[in-house]
Amino acid sequence: MGSSVGDEKKFYGKLVEMNRLALGTAQFGLSYGVANQHGQVSIDQVAEILRVASSVGVDTLDTAMITYGDSEQRLGEIGVSSWRVISKLPEIPADTADISSWVEQSVYESLQRLQISQLYGLLLHRPNQLLGFQGKVLYQSLNLMKEQGLVRKIGVSIYNPTELESLFNEFSWDLIQAPFNVLDRTLEKSGWLSQLKQLGVEVHVRSVFLQGLLLMNPLIRPTYFQRWQSLWQTWENWLADNRLTPLQGCLGCVLSNPDIDRVVVGVDSLVQLQEIIAATTEQYLIPPNNLCYDDPDLINPAQWTLT
Numbered sequence: 634m635g636s637s638v639g640d641e642k643k644f645y646g647k648l649v650e651m652n653r654l655a656l657g658t659a660q661f662g663l664s665y666g667v668a669n670q671h672g673q674v675s676i677d678q679v680a681e682i683l684r685v686a687s688s689v690g691v692d693t694l695d696t697a698m699i700t701y702g703d704s705e706q707r708l709g710e711i712g713v714s715s716w717r718v719i720s721k722l723p724e725i726p727a728d729t730a731d732i733s734s735w736v737e738q739s740v741y742e743s744l745q746r747l748q749i750s751q752l753y754g755l756l757l758h759r760p761n762q763l764l765g766f767q768g769k770v771l772y773q774s775l776n777l778m779k780e781q782g783l784v785r786k787i788g789v790s791i792y793n794p795t796e797l798e799s800l801f802n803e804f805s806w807d808l809i810q811a812p813f814n815v816l817d818r819t820l821e822k823s824g825w826l827s828q829l830k831q832l833g834v835e836v837h838v839r840s841v842f843l844q845g846l847l848l849m850n851p852l853i854r855p856t857y858f859q860r861w862q863s864l865w866q867t868w869e870n871w872l873a874d875n876r877l878t879p880l881q882g883c884l885g886c887v888l889s890n891p892d893i894d895r896v897v898v899g900v901d902s903l904v905q906l907q908e909i910i911a912a913t914t915e916q917y918l919i920p921p922n923n924l925c926y927d928d929p930d931l932i933n934p935a936q937w938t939l940t
Contacts, residue, residue: 650913653888655693655719655837656686657899662696662704673702674901680711682906687715689910693753695810695839695897697721698743700758709748718747719754719808719837721790725762725771732767736774740783752784754808760789760800772804786835792933794825806834813838813893815847815868815886815920817932822925830892839897841887844934848879855939861931868924875918880908885917 661679674682694716696704700723708718720743722736729735744750755778757763763771778784788808789800800806809829811820820826820838829836842848846858851865858865872882887896900906930936 650888651690651910652692653894653896654686654691654909654913655695655895655897656683656691657839657897658694658696658704658708659701660899660901661707662702676707676710678903679707681903682900683711683713683716685903685906685910693717693719693895695719695837696747697723697758698739699723705743705746709746713747714749717753718749719756719810720747720752721756721758724759732770733774733777736771736778740778744783751782754786754788755784756788756790756808756810758790760791760796763789763804764799768803788835790839792935794820794823797825797829801832805832808835808837810837810839810897812840812932813887814841814843814932815883815924816843816864816926818886818925819927821890821892826890826892835894836892837895837897838887838893840934841896841898842880842883843932847883857937857939858931861926861928864924864926864931867921871920871924877918878912880912881914882918882920884909884912886920888913889917889919 660674662673692715694708694713696708696718698705698720700721705720722739725732725735740752740755744752755775757771757775762768775784775787779787786807788806788810789796790810791797791800792812794811797809813820817840820836826836846854847868851869854865868879868882871877872879875882877885884896887893898909900909926932
């Protein structure tokens, strides 16, 4: 029996939303995330995760050349030529004499590991290096990768939108990746998100689950986070009042914003991916503003002290 036109439209809408998801691959190359209970994902399960994600319309992978362990190598072994792959350059070593050659070699080696001919996106993991004395050479090197067809889009991965003013004063970019979640909506509140869209910049957001912290059972949340107990209570009350799971609340926060092009989600199991697919609905609720928080000790995982 064929489905009705209404059913087809609903299914198409679901595929469009799935297309806004990008699969983060940090868990594929190392044990990553405060809530990770499983460690590094096996290569067989990575292959199955990619297969299922692709089948529902996800077409973008987010990886890195060094900081995600052997993620690129494993993706290449599985085969990702049909995907849009975004990778990140690491910090340039201090003793690098020829930045242009270093960038070119890094990109070639990345493509070799991934077994593809072009990166959809090449991001700088440490964009503050652009503001140093060799910044213009670095920027020219990135553009050269575009001219040679090795990279389709160049951009930066930032931690705070305050970085963008200096980066856009001197350079232009195709793609920006930034954190965005229930607690950290600085990209939107600062006005930078709408400004980026006006400039025609593609915007990807990461840390939507705050390394899994926003999804954790309160009973197993590390003691480091107890000082924000009133905030957790507000979050849990809002979810309960709206009959949402933490996953639905997190995804709704980012997918409800049409200026966000891709939402990077990391998974460490096929079950997690299936839960994300199930939670990606067409109706979203925007969390209240009293959940926005700007304390870097909470919203920046680099500042967590969990031991």
